[in-house]
Amino acid sequence: MNQSTFGHIGPGDLSLFTDRYELTMMEGYHDTDHVPTATFSVYFRRLPPDRGYAIAAGLEQVIDYVETIEFGESAIEFLTDQGFGDGFLSYLESFEFTGEMRALPEGTPVFPNEPLLEVTAPILEAQLFETLVLNQVGFQTLVATKAARMADVVRRRGDGQALVDFGSRRAHGTDAGLKAARAAYVGGFDGTSNVLAGERFGVPTHGTMAHSWVQSFDTERDAFDAFADAYGDDATYLVDTYDTVRGTERAVAATADRDVRLGGVRLDSGDLIELSKDVHGIVGDAGIVVSSGVDEYFLREFFDRGGVATAFGPGTALTTSKDAPDSGVVYKLTAVERDRASSPSMKLSPGKVTYPGRKEVYRVERDGSYRYDVLARRGKRLEVTGEPRLTTVFENGSCVYTPPDLGSIRERTRRELETLPPRHRRVREPETYDVRISDGLETVTRETEHAIRERER
Amino acid sequence: MNQSTFGHIGPGDLSLFTDRYELTMMEGYHDTDHVPTATFSVYFRRLPPDRGYAIAAGLEQVIDYVETIEFGESAIEFLTDQGFGDGFLSYLESFEFTGEMRALPEGTPVFPNEPLLEVTAPILEAQLFETLVLNQVGFQTLVATKAARMADVVRRRGDGQALVDFGSRRAHGTDAGLKAARAAYVGGFDGTSNVLAGERFGVPTHGTMAHSWVQSFDTERDAFDAFADAYGDDATYLVDTYDTVRGTERAVAATADRDVRLGGVRLDSGDLIELSKDVHGIVGDAGIVVSSGVDEYFLREFFDRGGVATAFGPGTALTTSKDAPDSGVVYKLTAVERDRASSPSMKLSPGKVTYPGRKEVYRVERDGSYRYDVLARRGKRLEVTGEPRLTTVFENGSCVYTPPDLGSIRERTRRELETLPPRHRRVREPETYDVRISDGLETVTRETEHAIRERER
Numbered sequence: 001m002n003q004s005t006f007g008h009i010g011p012g013d014l015s016l017f018t019d020r021y022e023l024t025m026m027e028g029y030h031d032t033d034h035v036p037t038a039t040f041s042v043y044f045r046r047l048p049p050d051r052g053y054a055i056a057a058g059l060e061q062v063i064d065y066v067e068t069i070e071f072g073e074s075a076i077e078f079l080t081d082q083g084f085g086d087g088f089l090s091y092l093e094s095f096e097f098t099g100e101m102r103a104l105p106e107g108t109p110v111f112p113n114e115p116l117l118e119v120t121a122p123i124l125e126a127q128l129f130e131t132l133v134l135n136q137v138g139f140q141t142l143v144a145t146k147a148a149r150m151a152d153v154v155r156r157r158g159d160g161q162a163l164v165d166f167g168s169r170r171a172h173g174t175d176a177g178l179k180a181a182r183a184a185y186v187g188g189f190d191g192t193s194n195v196l197a198g199e200r201f202g203v204p205t206h207g208t209m210a211h212s213w214v215q216s217f218d219t220e221r222d223a224f225d226a227f228a229d230a231y232g233d234d235a236t237y238l239v240d241t242y243d244t245v246r247g248t249e250r251a252v253a254a255t256a257d258r259d260v261r262l263g264g265v266r267l268d269s270g271d272l273i274e275l276s277k278d279v280h281g282i283v284g285d286a287g288i289v290v291s292s293g294v295d296e297y298f299l300r301e302f303f304d305r306g307g308v309a310t311a312f313g314p315g316t317a318l319t320t321s322k323d324a325p326d327s328g329v330v331y332k333l334t335a336v337e338r339d340r341a342s343s344p345s346m347k348l349s350p351g352k353v354t355y356p357g358r359k360e361v362y363r364v365e366r367d368g369s370y371r372y373d374v375l376a377r378r379g380k381r382l383e384v385t386g387e388p389r390l391t392t393v394f395e396n397g398s399c400v401y402t403p404p405d406l407g408s409i410r411e412r413t414r415r416e417l418e419t420l421p422p423r424h425r426r427v428r429e430p431e432t433y434d435v436r437i438s439d440g441l442e443t444v445t446r447e448t449e450h451a452i453r454e455r456e457r
Numbered sequence: 458m459n460q461s462t463f464g465h466i467g468p469g470d471l472s473l474f475t476d477r478y479e480l481t482m483m484e485g486y487h488d489t490d491h492v493p494t495a496t497f498s499v500y501f502r503r504l505p506p507d508r509g510y511a512i513a514a515g516l517e518q519v520i521d522y523v524e525t526i527e528f529g530e531s532a533i534e535f536l537t538d539q540g541f542g543d544g545f546l547s548y549l550e551s552f553e554f555t556g557e558m559r560a561l562p563e564g565t566p567v568f569p570n571e572p573l574l575e576v577t578a579p580i581l582e583a584q585l586f587e588t589l590v591l592n593q594v595g596f597q598t599l600v601a602t603k604a605a606r607m608a609d610v611v612r613r614r615g616d617g618q619a620l621v622d623f624g625s626r627r628a629h630g631t632d633a634g635l636k637a638a639r640a641a642y643v644g645g646f647d648g649t650s651n652v653l654a655g656e657r658f659g660v661p662t663h664g665t666m667a668h669s670w671v672q673s674f675d676t677e678r679d680a681f682d683a684f685a686d687a688y689g690d691d692a693t694y695l696v697d698t699y700d701t702v703r704g705t706e707r708a709v710a711a712t713a714d715r716d717v718r719l720g721g722v723r724l725d726s727g728d729l730i731e732l733s734k735d736v737h738g739i740v741g742d743a744g745i746v747v748s749s750g751v752d753e754y755f756l757r758e759f760f761d762r763g764g765v766a767t768a769f770g771p772g773t774a775l776t777t778s779k780d781a782p783d784s785g786v787v788y789k790l791t792a793v794e795r796d797r798a799s800s801p802s803m804k805l806s807p808g809k810v811t812y813p814g815r816k817e818v819y820r821v822e823r824d825g826s827y828r829y830d831v832l833a834r835r836g837k838r839l840e841v842t843g844e845p846r847l848t849t850v851f852e853n854g855s856c857v858y859t860p861p862d863l864g865s866i867r868e869r870t871r872r873e874l875e876t877l878p879p880r881h882r883r884v885r886e887p888e889t890y891d892v893r894i895s896d897g898l899e900t901v902t903r904e905t906e907h908a909i910r911e912r913e914r
Contacts, residue, residue: 005517005518005520005521005860006468006471006518006521006522006525007518007632007635007636007639007657007658008466008467008468009465009466009631009632009635009653010465010467011463011465013653014463014631016652016653016656017625017631017634017635017651017652017653018625018651018652018653019623019625019626019650019651019652019664020650020651020652020655020662020663020664021650021664021665021666021667022664022667023652023664024664024665024666024688025666025667025669025670027687028670028683028684028687028688029673031687032683032686032687034673034674034683036673038669038673040669060462061462061463061464063462064462064463065463068463074656075656078652078655078656079652082652082655082662123669123673127667127669130626130667131625131626131634131651132631134626134627135625135626135627135628135630135631135634136630136631138626138627139628139629139630142629166476168474168475168476168588168592169476169587169588169591169592169595169788170591170592170595170783170784171592171596171629171630172596172599172628172629172630172632172633172637172776172777172782173592173593173596173628173629173630173631173632173633173635173636174466174471174474174589174592174593174630174632175464175466175629175630175631175632175633176629176630176632176633177474177588177592178464178466178474178630179464179630180629182464193476193477193478194474194475194476194477194588195473195474195475195476195477195480195535195536195539196466196470196473196474196475198477198535198539199473199531199532199535200464201464205477205539206477207476207477207478207479207480207481208478208481209478209481209482210478210479210482210584210587211789211790211804211806212482212495212497212580212584212789212790213482213485215790215793215802215803215804216486216491216493216495216580216790216793216802217491218795218912219912219913220913226485226489226491227485229489230484230485230488230489231481231485240806241804241805241806242804242805242806242909242913243805243913246913268806269806270806316783316785319629320629320777320782320783321782322782322783325629325777325778325779325782326627326773326777326779327627328773331626332668332669333668333669333672333673336672336673338675345672345673346672347668347672347698347699348698348699348700349668349697349698349699349725349726349727403462452699455675455676456676456677456699456700456703
């Protein structure tokens with residue numbers, strides 16, 4: 001048994017993290033010398049159910065990917081075995097990105113049809129990125145959005161409760177566990193249970209006590225005594241192993257007997273809302289951590305019913321985005337060079353319409369609130385006073401953007417969400433935010449569709 | 458910008474892929490010298506909705522993890538900063554597994570309360586593994602199950618259609634994309650679009666054509682001509698960019714004009730079932746690949762309505778297990794050494810009952826069909842003629858098990874599923890398979906619960 005049976009994915013492996021057809025297309029473009037400059041746009045066709053917005057996340061990982069991608073010896077060897085030709089493989093051996101990338105900064109609310117990312121490059125370069133970019137941006141955006149919804153409920157209804165990601169065990173693999181912790185922090189969480197996310201991204205890590213600790217002692221009281229001895233002041237006791245109320249009383253007694261301060265208790269089963277009130281009567285000012293089945297819908301009910309807590313530990317619902325595990329984000333060709341000029345392009349597949357061409361997103365704010373967005377053609381002067389939102393990330397293949405630190409991104413999310421009217425932030429049936437299509441873009445869309453219908457008649 | 462901003466997880470990093478509370482517990486066990494031998498069991502409390510079985514997967518990755526886990530210099534440094542003590546960190550520096558692990562081989566159908574995995578070891582060793590084991594086994598089992606459901610529909614209703622995983626872009630991160638390809642193959646798929654899964658696990662890779670190829674030429678016909686020139690015989694043409702039927706006619710014409718054999722066409726939008734019949738009339742014996750929104754429910758409808766295809770490319774539904782993105786698999790302490798003898802243990806948290814003690818799973822087959830399972834105490838002779846299913850994987854910390862190759866695992870899944878009566882394999886409301894609790898285990902469960910209630914009175 002060698003180390004590789006786990007399936008680790010190192011920096012040199014991301015070049016092969018792509019759908020085979022991307023390489024097939026690339027080889028075709030390469031071998032027929034058909035390499036027009038093309039623009040691909042990453043966007044939501046529609047937001048997942050009950051989402052009034054999404055929070056852009058994952059750009060930093062895309063930047064690192066584009067900057068470090070390489071086809072090493074073993075990758076080339078494998079592709080040779082798979083039947084790819086020598087000419088194309090020589091090209092891959094010296095692959096590097098030469099194009100432009102623009103993006104919405106992480107932490108920005110995004111709405112349907114707005115580019116999260118726009119890549120303009122020789123078509124075979126841009127083609128390669130599709131799979132990995134969707135995989136990273138789609139997932140992190142999904143989790144940042146889910147986290148932002150929970151953080152928003154807590155900010156509006158709570159009194160400063162902490163939100164900590166407890167979901168690594170339920171995440172879909174290791175990368176998901178790590179990136180969910182990052183994306184949750186972007187969305188407004190305060191920390192994670194995942195230690196590696198602390199080491200890798202500086203997300204604050206938190207942890208309490210497991211049922212196994214309690215079970216490994218003869219009695220719950222013995223377990224709490226030992227915990228108080230080992231951890232002293234401010235530890236948190238898991239109290240639901242046998243009976244939540246009695247467990248809480250024992251945690252209070254164990255800490256009192258040892259003269260250490262009770263940090264708090266964690267509730268993990270039963271009617272968490274009623275129990276939180278009962279337990280509050282016992283622990284007073286000490287912490288109450290609620291950790292089973294927490295999501296934005298639960299949180300709303302929790303506050304409606306007068307639950308009492310100092311922290312929440314969402315798990316499954318957060319890291320799998322359980323009610324909407326699929327972002328639906330797509331990576332579509334929207335422009336291609338014809339006769340040396342960029343020409344808008346779109347598919348006509350039913351129900352899957354694309355706005356063609358390179359774009360800009362303007363966000364119009366009045367009296368401290370976002371009113372509507374305008375989706376427009378890039379580089380056309382617009383008669384609106386909104387702020388253009390896409391930032392240039394790569395120019396001529398070089399990164400010209402320094403990603404902010406994670407704390408600043410998190411702060412941006414908070415600030416932006418506060419500027420978005422609450423009716424778009426409801427957790428059920430939010431009102432649709434208005435994304436207006438500029439007159440110019442409407443015209444180009446009609447013209448492009450007409451031109452295609454003529455050509456393909 | 459350095460390479461680590463992507464967040465790669467190498468072999469040396471998995472030790473930190475754990476919830477902080479696992480390390481907190483471990484430190485407590487270590488520092489108070491409370492290190493009883495404990496047994497943890499990994500199992501489903503209940504199967505996800507509409508699942509009549511699950512297919513065990515991910516064991517090979519767990520083995521690799523346990524064999525290679527280490528706390529290197531940077532991990533220790535980070536844990537020092539996080540406040541863990543020197544004594545405990547010295548222990549971690551030389552951490553190795555000394556215990557036993559038993560498991561259901563990959564490709565085995567598993568039912569609620571049956572151990573997918575059972576770890577018996579000094580409690581602090583077994584505690585560490587919880588997060589990563591659930592993360593890997595939970596996810597792969599989820600995807601292998603989803604894949605098996607689709608493969609089962611195709612085997613029963615189809616005529617040898619291939620199933621290829623097209624879902625890497627929708628998977629939750631890179632590890633999920635890679636492991637979903639592996640797990641789908643375990644479940645009965647024939648291949649994946651993910652090139653890295655080919656390189657890493659030998660899963661056959663497949664790919665066709667993208668919309669961008671078609672859009673990058675002046676007309677669809679130009680695009681197909683160029684594709685026929687570049688790829689010759691047996692290529693597959695994506696025909697829905699503008700109009701599926703016309704696109705199909707153009708693919709036929711382009712290949713005929715060039716005297717190359719049409720491999721097939723791919724349909725990716727519209728009423729795929731009706732279109733597949735229309736297209737079949739045009740392409741005859743050539744392939745028809747259907748690739749949008751494919752899952753087991755779609756497949757059943759596809760065959761009900763007389764759709765025609767040679768291959769299916771499920772994506773999102775497969776890699777996110779969209780209708781059930783959470784396996785719900787747990788890792789629970791079921792026995793702990795007291796007075797030098799192993800003593801069964803369980804939580805009493807409402808709705809979360811555990812069968813205590815170390816276990817064996819017997820599967821009773823009659824006339825070529827599985828009739829019921831018996832969940833029993835380990836090492837107690839049982840009055841059933843079923844075959845014990847748990848295999849020893851680690852003994853005294855050494856791996857004593859050689860995982861079969863992936864093809865053999867896939868074959869096991871197929872064989873096992875054919876032995877499971879069809880009423881348990883229905884994709885909606887399957888009949889519950891009977892898992893009987895042995896008399897001995899029933900008694901121990903009652904006694905353990907009684908003993909805890911007495912102790913904790």
